[in-house]
Amino acid sequence: MTDISHVNLRLIDTTVLLIFLSLMRHRKATEVAREMGLTQPAVSHALKRLRTLYEDPLFLRRAHGLEPTALAHELEPKIRRIVRLLSQTLENPDQFDPASTATDLRIGAFDYELTTVIPKLAAEMRTLSPSINVHAYPLVYTEALDALVHGRLDLAIGYFDIPLRSEATFVVEDLYSERYVLAGRRGHPLLSDNPTLEEMAQADHLLVSPHGLIRNRVDEALRMQGYQRNIRTVVPSLFAALSIIENSELVMTLPERVAVGNWQPFDIVHKPLPIDVGDFQLQAVRHARDANSPLHAWLLENLRRIVSS
Structure with missing residues (x-):
């Protein structure tokens, strides 16, 4: 050419x-x-x-x-x-027409959101605007925020602890409240009844983390009570983790919506944690440059409606 x-x-x-x-x-x-x-x-x-x-x-x-x-x-x-x-x-707020807009929406999310939110969002976009495509990328935490800063993402979905100094850079919106549960294979002896704190600490745990062994709010709550999780296996993806616990004696902590949505495909069960670790918010984060974008406002409006249902 x-x-x-x-x-x-x-x-x-x-x-x-x-x-x-x-x-x-x-x-x-x-x-x-x-x-x-x-x-x-x-x-x-x-x-x-x-x-x-x-x-x-x-x-x-x-x-x-x-x-x-x-x-x-x-x-x-x-x-x-x-x-x-x-x-x-x-574009302006009065003229934006999703039915005639042709673009790609680039969304960063972790396995949890890729499992629970992105499939519904992609299906909804095909109905509302056939020319708007959803491209999801497995970017989390600082990776997702960095991609937003450099214009490689339109939106990031997940749990973010954004420093105060960065609040002017990002627009953060809470989508819904979530809590952790303890999950394992059907018939697991630990999950035949509500486990005690000591039983949970003594069990062999699996952790989902794309960056290796990390400690989160569950570990901090256990530490305050003099316990710690016995983490035996770390994998980077949710589906690998669900497949492993389905066929082993390992247990894992999961957001409740993920456990509820996957008990049949992976034949798992879940129970409440024997310790209060507090709820956490699933958040949608965009860069401040897109705060007044009608496209992003429309996306968030539909995202809120999808997760609320």
Whole structure:
């Protein structure tokens, strides 16, 4: 492909870019024409301009419709970013229309949120705005906050203890209150009844942590009573942990919603902790630069509604 010149750039306008994205989604020129209120010859003419510009067919005719070429797949995220930037220049709270906005929402979350929140959010986005994509990344704590600062994320979901000096940098919103429970395989002797504090401390524990052995509020509460968890296994992901406790004598502390949502797939049971470690808040964090963004306000509105249900 030749270098893009000013002459070539004149072949591109917003309509051509939107037609390209619509073709990637529908794979049929007739569907694109109907969606955008254009004639089919207008769609074909736009595609011809793109083929000339990129010196590539971009879409191959097949019995089921149009099949994107490798270059078309490569161009799609770049063109989405261009359309997103153009859209942002026009946005204001009164004009934002999710049904016509094409963009990617980049969300950082840990396994807990990826299990309980992100699936519902992604499904809701497909219904409310087919051109808004949800991209989730396994970023937590300082990694997620750093990605927000550098513009690599639109939103981070999780538990954050944000220092006072950083409060002006981020906008933090509580989504819901959560508490820890003790979970293990069905039939585990420790979970046949509510365990005592001593029984919990003596059990073999599994810890989910992407950064190795760490201590949290459960360990601090136990320490205040003269106990400590006997952590025997540390794994970086939730699904690995659930699979392990389902088939072993290990137990683990989990947010209650995660335990409730996974008792059938992994055949686990859970009981209240024998010690009060306090509730914690699942939070949504965005950068201050997005505090007045209608896109982010709309995202948070739907996120609050999803988690409340």
